[in-house]
Amino acid sequence: MSDSSSRRELRIRAAVSKKLTTLCYNDTELSVTDGRFPFSSQKCARNLCGTGRLVQVPLRQVLAARRDGLIVEVAYIGRKKKEPMFLTTLVGTVEQAEENVLDAWLETLLHLAYEDMGVKRGRRVKVIINPHSGTKKGVATFNKTIEPILRSARCTLDVSHTTRGGHAYEIAKTLSLDYDAIVIVSGDGLVHEVLNGFAHHEQPLNAFRIPLAPIPTGSGNGLAINLLGMADGFDVCAATLNVVKGLPMKVDVCSLTQNGKRTLSFMSQVVGLIADLDIGTDHLRWMGEARFTYGFLRGLIQFKACPVQLSYKSVQVDKDDMYAIYQKRRTETKANEATRKGLLEPATDETALPPLKYSTTDEDGWTVVDKPLLYVLGGKGPYLGRDFMAFPVSLPDDGLIDLIAQEVSARTEFLGAFGGDAANGGTFWKSSVNYVKASAYRVKPLSPKGAFAVDGEVFPFEEYQVEAHQGLATLLSPYGYYAAEVAGRPTKA
Numbered sequence: 001m002s003d004s005s006s007r008r009e010l011r012i013r014a015a016v017s018k019k020l021t022t023l024c025y026n027d028t029e030l031s032v033t034d035g036r037f038p039f040s041s042q043k044c045a046r047n048l049c050g051t052g053r054l055v056q057v058p059l060r061q062v063l064a065a066r067r068d069g070l071i072v073e074v075a076y077i078g079r080k081k082k083e084p085m086f087l088t089t090l091v092g093t094v095e096q097a098e099e100n101v102l103d104a105w106l107e108t109l110l111h112l113a114y115e116d117m118g119v120k121r122g123r124r125v126k127v128i129i130n131p132h133s134g135t136k137k138g139v140a141t142f143n144k145t146i147e148p149i150l151r152s153a154r155c156t157l158d159v160s161h162t163t164r165g166g167h168a169y170e171i172a173k174t175l176s177l178d179y180d181a182i183v184i185v186s187g188d189g190l191v192h193e194v195l196n197g198f199a200h201h202e203q204p205l206n207a208f209r210i211p212l213a214p215i216p217t218g219s220g221n222g223l224a225i226n227l228l229g230m231a232d233g234f235d236v237c238a239a240t241l242n243v244v245k246g247l248p249m250k251v252d253v254c255s256l257t258q259n260g261k262r263t264l265s266f267m268s269q270v271v272g273l274i275a276d277l278d279i280g281t282d283h284l285r286w287m288g289e290a291r292f293t294y295g296f297l298r299g300l301i302q303f304k305a306c307p308v309q310l311s312y313k314s315v316q317v318d319k320d321d322m323y324a325i326y327q328k329r330r331t332e333t334k335a336n337e338a339t340r341k342g343l344l345e346p347a348t349d350e351t352a353l354p355p356l357k358y359s360t361t362d363e364d365g366w367t368v369v370d371k372p373l374l375y376v377l378g379g380k381g382p383y384l385g386r387d388f389m390a391f392p393v394s395l396p397d398d399g400l401i402d403l404i405a406q407e408v409s410a411r412t413e414f415l416g417a418f419g420g421d422a423a424n425g426g427t428f429w430k431s432s433v434n435y436v437k438a439s440a441y442r443v444k445p446l447s448p449k450g451a452f453a454v455d456g457e458v459f460p461f462e463e464y465q466v467e468a469h470q471g472l473a474t475l476l477s478p479y480g481y482y483a484a485e486v487a488g489r490p491t492k493a
């Protein structure tokens with residue numbers, strides 16, 4: 001250990017390669033250099049470590065630092081350029097060290113990597129795995145990738161495998177409330193079940209305080225993309241890192257009322273072409289995400305109006321205003337990053353879900369749309385899936401539902417709206433896309449036949465009404481906002 005430069009520099013002889021490896025850290029990153037050495041910690045801070053191979057790891061990616069005698073283990077999530085993340089565990093022997101200095105080195109590193117970031121060490125985590133989601137690799141992925149990271153970070157795990165549809169709902173409904181996070185190894189369907197289980201928990205509000213963290217192993221992983229961004233949204237390691245280091249972010253959840261029954265929806269409610277695309281291709285699950293493209297093309301060929309009447313309680317209609325609010329929210333959250341903390345808010349004595357604000361017969365101040373519509377899509381969170389950033393300006397906790405009423409227009413105009421822009425949110429700016437933010441909306445079918453999907457699950461094609469509950473649920477997030485970037489109004493929209 002070099003104490004002349006700083007107690008933040010440590011040399012170990014790696015157990016496997018037998019190379020001398022030098023570790024040092026500053027307030028933002030851990031640097032690991034093997035090969036030739038030494039270097040000064042001052043240089044290290046300026047990213048100029050020695051002449052050996054240098055790896056710089058943001059402290060957020062550091063999971064563990066511990067020792068057994070003079071054998072030191074440091075674990076972190078590494079990444080090579082834009083490739084997926086991976087777990088790295090360095091084990092080596094410290095050649096010369098005073099134990100108390102070594103302990104201080106390890107403890108300071110851990111403190112910077114956890115408490116200084118507002119994160120509790122060794123979270124107690126409930127893991128729910130759907131063995132049948134996506135390509136049915138959830139269990140293998142957990143064993144191979146997820147569990148080693150969580151164990152390395154000394155998380156306490158309580159793992160359940162779902163055995164049937166509705167099982168996650170039951171687990172959530174009776175869940176003990178002393179977990180720091182609920183990890184969902186599946187797609188969006190299981191998130192929907194867990195939130196609805198919380199709604200029927202004997203202490204729903206306290207259940208909703210516990211943050212959820214999705215790990216993308218389903219065929220629809222919209223929530224993971226929304227939290228982690230397109231680059232990391234399918235990266236199991238990045239999602240597991242979010243379990244260890246993510247901070248709670250309050251998010252709105254919607255109540256959907258249909259035939260007097262109330263269901264919670266966290267992501268999307270859709271009738272028309274986009275619903276056909278999702279649930280109308282359920283039998284093509286084997287195609288993976290390609291089934292959505294197939295469904296889209298099929299919908300385009302049919303290109304028929306969806307027989308519904310839409311009404312909504314409008315709050316914002318101007319797209320430039322929405323975009324300005326979206327940008328302001330991101331800038332403010334980034335500026336206040338240091339104040340985000342991973343502690344749960346205190347438990348409440350309140351035992352009931354928030355009551356509904358709007359009755360299904362309320363007509364006061366509702367805007368009615370009678371034009372033929374191709375689809376009606378409401379929801380929270382920018383991405384519905386990899387190929388469609390439907391709600392780029394959606395905010396996690398504004399208490400509003402982003403709502404699109406796509407008028408039936410010529411096929412070429414519609415393709416123009418979607419062509420190339422659907423994945424990056426560009427459709428938002430198209431004049432043919434009617435986009436509002438509403439506190440509630442209602443859809444009345446005008447024909448008995450049609451498809452209706454809620455969070456990607458099939459629902460009856462019957463009248464429904466939706467309203468948002470501001471900040472009801474909690475997710476773990478690396479950023480404190482949805483990780484979708486959308487460009488401002490193009491010069492020609």
Ligand SMILES: Nc1ncnc2c1ncn2[C@@H]1O[C@H](COP(=O)(O)OP(=O)(O)OP(=O)(O)O)[C@@H](O)[C@H]1O
Binds near residue numbers: 131189193220
């Ligand atoms: N063991 C199981 N066997 C069969 N179905 C299950 C099991 N566990 C959960 N399910 C059901 O699997 C469904 C799909 O879950 P989820 O959405 O998370 O995965 P998915 O592969 O992304 O599917 P999709 O995107 O089509 O909803 C849920 O409706 C859930 O009720």
